[in-house]
Amino acid sequence: MSVDLWDKPIELMMDNADHFRCVGSNREAVAFLMTSWPTxxxxxxxxxxxxxxxxxxxxxxxxxxxxxxxxxxREAGILRG
Incomplete structure (x- = not known):
């Protein structure tokens, strides 16, 4: 069984940087890519x-x-920091 959690969450900017979202696992990343990705x-x-x-x-x-x-x-311009 693989370990799903990342060592440190990634912060992403949402809604023109007014809101942020943390993604901390492969499962969360897939969900974000499929439902909230800007393009x-x-x-x-x-x-x-x-x-x-x-x-x-x-x-x-x-x-x-x-x-x-x-x-x-980073390419999508939503990586915070």
């Missing part, structure tokens, strides 16, 4: 979604999935 599609979005799903299945390291999610969030 659908794009290479980084697809890579992050695939990586987080693979990590949930134990086919990828959690740290690699988190890194893919951070990269996609």
């Amino acid at each position: 659908k599609g794009g290479k980084s979005f697809s890579v992050a979604r695939r990586a987080c799903l693979q990590a949930l299945d134990g086919k990828m390291a959690t740290a690699k999935a988190k890194l893919a999610f951070v990269h996609a969030a």
